[in-house]
Amino acid sequence: MSSPPEESTGPSVDSKKKDERVLARRERIIKRNKNAKHEGSSVNQVKDESCEDKKTGKSRKQITVSNQRIEKLRYDGSELVTNVGVAAMAREDARKVDEEKSNKERREKLEAEVKASMERFEEITKRWDSAHAVKVPQALDDMMTNQRELINSMIAEKEKIIQTFQLELKAKDDQYVKDLKKQAEDIDLIIERMNAQIKNLQKAYREELTKIDQAFESERIELLDKQRQEWENHMQQRSNKEIDYLKEAEQRVEDFSSQLQHLRVQDAEEYNMVKIKLETDVQVLEQQLQAMRATYQLNSEKLDYNFQVLKKRDEENTITKSQQKRKITRLQDTLNNLKGKFAKQESSFREENQQLADVYKRITDQFKELQKKSKHFQATDTKKFIDVWVMNEEEATDLARKVLDEDRIIFTQQIGLDWGMPETSKVLEGEGRPLLAGEPAKVTSTSSLKSAKAAADDIIRAASEAGSGNLEQSRSTFGTDKGHVYNPVLIKSVLELLCAEADFLVEKKLVHLLTPLEHDERLLMKLDSIFKAIGVDTEEDINRLTEYFIVKGDEAHESTSLIHPNQVLKAIRLFVSEGASPNRVLTQKQTVEFDETAAERDSGNDANYWQRLAQILPKTHERKWDALLTGIQKYHNVLTHRSKLIEETDKLQNQNSELRMLLQQYIGSRVNQDLQIPPTHTIPTEMLRDYAIDS
Template sequence: MSWDSGTTDSEKAAINGLSLDSEDQQERIQARRQRIAARIEAKRREALGEDPASLSDQKEEPRKSYKQIEESRQRLGKLVSDGTQLVTNIQIAVDARETQRRATEEELKRLRVEKIDNEAKSSYEKFQAITKKWLLSREKQIPQELWALLNSQQQQCGQLIEDKNKLIGELQQELKRKDDQYVKDLKKQSEDIDLLIERMEDQVKSLIKTYREELLHTEKSFEEERRELLDNNRKKWEQGMQSRRDIELESLLNRMKKVEEYEKQLNQLRVQDGEEYNMIKIKLETDVQILQQQLQHIKATFQLNQEKLEYNFQVLKKRDEENTITKSQQKRKITRLQDVLNNLRIKLDKQIRQYKEENQSLTDDFRRIVEQYKELQKKMRHFASVDAKKFHDIWVMNEEEMKQLVQRALEADRIIQEQQLGLPWTAPDLQFLENVGPLVPEPKQQKSASRLAQEVMAASATDGQRDLIKSGDEDSESQPFSPRTVKQILELLCDESGFLIESKLLQLLSPLDKDDQSLMKLDSIFGALRIEVEEDVYKLVDFFLKYRQQDETPQEKADGVHHPSTSTPTDLIHPNDVLRALKAFTMEFHQPREKTSHTRQTSSDDRDSSEDAAYWDAAAHVIPESRLKVWDALESAMEKYYDVLTSRTELITETSALRQQNGELRMLLHQYLNSKINTELEIPPTQMMKVEFTQS
């Protein structure tokens, strides 16, 4: 498939019924694939020498099958969306009715609950009034008043029961209405489902019918397109065969013309070569005669030269014999020297081979050890990072859990103080809860090397001084060397390390006094040696003192002479040994520090955990002990209150049961007194009860 050069990629994809801007992901993917295939086909045709412009007429308009597919897809999509909307309209209507029903039901429920609450309140008030009148019955002594009170109580009880029955009847009527409504809703739901099924069946039938029609249309369009393509390809094939026959006939005529021309050229070349052959033959015969004459002259000259050469040969033969004797002597000497040279070469090769083997072995061992060291460092860094991450994650998890527990405890304490005890509540100091992650203590601030040198130079140098060097802070720790010893070492370093100071700086320092010059020189020397803090200065002093002890003579060691850190000037290192000691100090202290700096940064073992216990203890004691004692007292009081409420609940339950039994007995008594059989008896029970009541 070839595309016109003026057609864009989006137009090419649209011609095939696909669009790069479509909302369907699969359609966009298919459009990109067709675009890539079109580009590959165009490059292939261009490589074969075909003219894309000659095939552009074939794709000026979309194919009929693609048009039919696109129209069918749009028609079917519209049919599906319309059918879906028609089916979902039923669900929307049902949802609207259900929403309205729930709102109405909620309002009826609210009114019903309100009615029940009002009736319960009024019944309780009437019951309290009846109960109070029962207490007044004990004060009545006159039977008529007691009878009137009893009738009044009976009427009030009847009124109370009638109100209850009326409420029960209304609720039963409402329940019946709900049952009727439920039956109607079921019937309506069944109708909606039937309608939904009917519409779905109609939609399915319509879709099946439409799909079949569109499928027939698509098949017809493909058949028409297939017939057109066959006709076009047959015409192109016939045109191509006719053009090929014409080209072959033309090439045959051209070949016959070239054969005739080549025959003429061959005849001309034969005649020309014959003439040249005759001329060359005559010239060569003349040259042969001249060469024969020169040969006779050369033979005469050869005879003369042969006699001269025989004489010279005899002379040279004598010389050769002498040279042979000399050569044999030289050969024997060369052979002897050659043997010596061979022996030396064998020894040299053996030594070189031995040294190479040792070098290779040592190189392999070195590489293996370096690889093991790198692998060990990698594992150490990996495990250190993993342990640090695990420690951080566990810390954060426990810290979050601790914060939640603290907040719950404080919330419980606030509720107990404000709601249970009625006391004002103040929140404690919760600044420690702002921390997130493991505690990182502030690094210890060290004094700079320049500051230490300035303080040492300003210190007193008396013989009895033993005061320690202190920083500006009063709480700083004591230092290991006296100012006098440090000052002597630094002055000795200034005097013997002038090569570390630039000449321009020495010229600028010449007008200053000795102490200022020493301070400026020490700044330059410290910068060259990478001495930054006071700890590095004390390491330098300690190294110089130990270097002096290592250089002691065996006689001094036997005599027990030693040099402590507070040595006298005579015990310090010799000025001639300063450079060697300085070189050894640089090799020993700076390279290990550079190699292990990364490991120290990544290691989690150096973390200061001294404040962890205080941090977690502060979280554990966020509620003070006095408050916890109040909690214990409140807990015991609440348990007693709970026991009282439990016993009261049991009494209320028992009272309710007795009231129910009393009501049932009243109803039985009322039925028994109002029974018709009492009128048929000679002595009714009511008469006996009146007599007993009168006697009592």
């Protein structure tokens, strides 16, 4: 464990100078007291901040409190671990002081002993000089005995000092073994405190993470409740708006009905006025006829008079005629000459015309061939376009369905909300899909409408029972907003005109098979094939188709007539281009078959269709995705921080293992065998067994 950063600067307890070590210890005590006061003030500050800042989320508050607790635990653990080293350094300093004191005493003792030995040695030396003057053996023997005693006493003092130093040296060895034992105990204590600190930190981390998770969970539940309440409010507002819209629609229907009734009354009044005016015009015309008869009688008398005058003039013209015959003879000669010239010119022009006709025929054949190639390439390009369209559409719809599936999984599994199919998913069912070139509108009629074939059968029967009716009969209407229902005779005439001019939509094989049938049955079968080709499925579609085949009269003559047969194809194209019946529902997507005879498709709705496919996911769901992504990223950051802490713990464990290995090498070194008391004899057997197991 590393010490706080403040200990890396200033005086250090590891300094060689005694004053710096004392100063470092004093500063350490002052800092410890300050930290104790700071912890109390920080707790009060946290309480004040928690009371003042009510807008801060529970999760952020819990994270702040957890960080402060973890920092306090880390700092206290660092202090607890480093205190062992400080105590060891203090013991080492005391040992060094005692060592210096004992060295000083030994030096003084040695100096005193050396001084005393020199005095005795000088005394013994002086006695040797006086011994040369002694001639008596007994006196010399006594002197030698005294000298020997002095020398033995000096040697005894030397041996006593040596023995004392040996005892001190043995005591030093014993103290060294005790220091090694104490050092091993300190290391074990450090390891024990480090393990305890790691366990406390792990426990604190687990507790604080649990609290943070609980804070996040409670905050998430509150946020979900709030969002759900807002959603219910919005849905209630939308429901109220829909009810208001329905009421407004009912009011508009009533207004339109009243306007329609008013128009009916107004048209009846105008009809009566026109009828009166026409009767008045008939009377005026009869009066003019009488006047014309009188004028005719007068003109006949004038003509008789003119006949007599002309008869006179005829005689005069006979004379003039004879004169003109002679003139004609002269002109006949001139004419014969001109005819000869004309024959020559005609032969030359005929040859030139034949040449130009050959050139025109050749160019026409080339144009037809070019037109045929153009249609072929156009059909090929259209087919390629349809194939690419279908391929991209299948891929886009598959991706859209995958997005909806992922959205459902996120809502149900990750967020825990109820999931429903959004309104934008209707595009996958075919809503708003533009028709391709040659693709018929695939629809199914509703159960409340009669099919086109059954309606046509009823119309043909009604027209046959009514007999040959007038095509200009007035249209009868009823009070619905779906259109007009025409006279059966008129509709039958429209259907016969459709079969006559659109028989190319019926297969040739079917035409041969229908030949033995009666007229009405043959007409009904042809209509079935034509209806399938142009997309007529209901009775309402027949009424809509009839509107394209009639010509409305002017306001003075409210009558109807059929269009010219040459305009039938134009009416059919107009009916198909204006879209299918609103009562149809789209069926499932089928394989598109290209029809070369189909009209050019309308591509105005393509961009909207592809944009709806691209925006299959609503904006509200995208915002929920973003919020979930933000939460997951925060959770990932927490896990990353935990991973770093685990790595640091692993590093500390590796360092612990390395320290154990170094201690094992130190204990098993051969140098210990030379010592009188090896370090292994002072270490407990259980600790050696643990080291052996670890190694």
